[in-house]
Amino acid sequence: MKRVVRSTKSPARRVMRLGLIGFGSVNRALARILLERREEIARRHRLEFVVTLVASARRGALVDPKGIDLSRALETGWSEKTTTLDALSGAPLDLVFEGTPLDPKRGEPATSHVRTALARGVSVVSANKGPVAFAVRDLVALARRTGAGFRFESAVADCMPVFDLVEFALPIGRVTAFHGVLNSTSNHVLQAIARGASADQAIAEMQRQGVAEADPSHDLDGWDQAVKASILAQVLLGRPLLPDAVARTPLSRVDVGWLRATDRAGRVVRLAASGRLEGAVRVAPESFEPGDFLASLPGISLGLSLLTDLAGRINVAAIDAGVEQTAFGMLSDLIAIHHGRNTIPSPLWGDEAEHSGRRPRTAGTRPERKRRPANPARRQKDGSRKTSRPPR
Numbered sequence: 246m247k248r249v250v251r252s253t254k255s256p257a258r259r260v261m262r263l264g265l266i267g268f269g270s271v272n273r274a275l276a277r278i279l280l281e282r283r284e285e286i287a288r289r290h291r292l293e294f295v296v297t298l299v300a301s302a303r304r305g306a307l308v309d310p311k312g313i314d315l316s317r318a319l320e321t322g323w324s325e326k327t328t329t330l331d332a333l334s335g336a337p338l339d340l341v342f343e344g345t346p347l348d349p350k351r352g353e354p355a356t357s358h359v360r361t362a363l364a365r366g367v368s369v370v371s372a373n374k375g376p377v378a379f380a381v382r383d384l385v386a387l388a389r390r391t392g393a394g395f396r397f398e399s400a401v402a403d404c405m406p407v408f409d410l411v412e413f414a415l416p417i418g419r420v421t422a423f424h425g426v427l428n429s430t431s432n433h434v435l436q437a438i439a440r441g442a443s444a445d446q447a448i449a450e451m452q453r454q455g456v457a458e459a460d461p462s463h464d465l466d467g468w469d470q471a472v473k474a475s476i477l478a479q480v481l482l483g484r485p486l487l488p489d490a491v492a493r494t495p496l497s498r499v500d501v502g503w504l505r506a507t508d509r510a511g512r513v514v515r516l517a518a519s520g521r522l523e524g525a526v527r528v529a530p531e532s533f534e535p536g537d538f539l540a541s542l543p544g545i546s547l548g549l550s551l552l553t554d555l556a557g558r559i560n561v562a563a564i565d566a567g568v569e570q571t572a573f574g575m576l577s578d579l580i581a582i583h584h585g586r587n588t589i590p591s592p593l594w595g596d597e598a599e600h601s602g603r604r605p606r607t608a609g610t611r612p613e614r615k616r617r618p619a620n621p622a623r624r625q626k627d628g629s630r631k632t633s634r635p636p637r
């Protein structure tokens with residue numbers, strides 16, 4: 246039997262030029278982690294970095310090829326006239342973190358940010374769902390053409406490993422269905438209403454914690470989960486299904502009488518996202534037994550149950566995750582790209598193109614040498630090949 250040995254060689258030491266697009270809750274948390282963990286990232290992954298771009302809507306885009314003082318950017322900000330797109334077109338960059346707000350109807354301008362970067366061969370890590378939901382197949386194809394990385398672990402559920410999980414835990418086989426609680430705000434509000442509390446109080450609490458989107462209506466009308474369900478349907482199931490095609494029940498259409506009666510009966514209602522290889526992909530209120538995995542998620546926790554053809558059911562949860570965990574998910578994507586794991590495998594773009602980045606050299610996988618064309622000078626008069634073997 247052939248033994249396949251994975252190379253343990255670590256990547257060459259590298260200095261990456263990083264950009265932060267958006268400087269709100271998530272990218273500010275990421276900036277703090279980058280500062281705190283600089284030494285550990287260098288020691289464990291041979292990765293050093295310099296931040297050459299920071300951009301916000303009100304402050305403009307600050308570019309400095311020599312490196313921006315991130316602590317100062319966090320404390321005092323900046324003021325520039327350059328637009329984000331102009332900066333993305335020309336700034337010296339190897340990778341950018343997309344952390345602008347979600348536009349759940351078109352995914353812009355974030356999709357243009359991602360496209361501009363990838364077209365130049367600049368890798369992108371996106372916490373923003375928009376570009377993934379509206380253009381993931383095109384963006385992965387573009388990244389593969391230019392040799393860039395495009396990853397988005399934080400886009401669906403903070404840092405809950407969904408795509409990393411599938412990449413590593415399912416080297417063979419596939420996901421055949423998903424069922425998840427992927428939005429904290431709507432579920433918190435749903436629980437509050439079930440127990441007789443006011444929806445406004447619950448919404449205010451989520452905003453105070455920085456969990457609710459800038460505009461919480463995206464959470465409450467089920468759009469946020471519909472966008473996530475569309476991403477899971479596309480990337481995990483290989484179904485090219487845009488957010489519009491997700492069947493969605495907004496919280497305002499949930500029957501409060503049913504909700505409270507279900508709660509009194511000891512069952513748990515969750516606004517859950519679900520999809521299979523065929524049939525409707527939906528976001529709808531569902532009632533669960535209290536012991537069910539999705540019902541037992543505490544507080545603002547998110548969870549996803551994946552049904553697979555070979556590995557059975559796999560449940561994964563992010564317990565009380567917040568912006569720091571979202572930022573951590575982006576950092577782990579940066580490190581994945583540094584290690585050559587540029588994109589994740591998906592049936593949407595074909596399994597044969599998995600792991601487009603640098604592959605670790607493995608024993609027993611050396612490609613077959615091409616046979617040299619026969620040298621006519623070595624042919625004998627009768628056309629037979631000369632041979633150095635002794636005649637039998």
Ligand SMILES: NC(=O)c1ccc[n+]([C@@H]2O[C@H](COP(=O)([O-])OP(=O)(O)OC[C@H]3O[C@@H](n4cnc5c(N)ncnc54)[C@H](OP(=O)(O)O)[C@@H]3O)[C@@H](O)[C@H]2O)c1
Nearest residue numbers: 267268269270271300301302303329344345346347372373
């Ligand atoms: N918060 C979470 O826990 C969480 C979890 C998972 C995923 N996400 C996703 O991560 C992204 C960022 O979330 P967040 O909570 O950090 O949002 P946020 O606090 O609202 O920050 C958004 C940032 O984007 C900036 N911005 C807006 N348009 C821009 C443009 N055209 N160019 C450059 N910057 C622009 C804003 O600038 P100004 O500051 O000047 O207004 C702000 O700094 C969102 O897509 C969200 O869905 C968030």
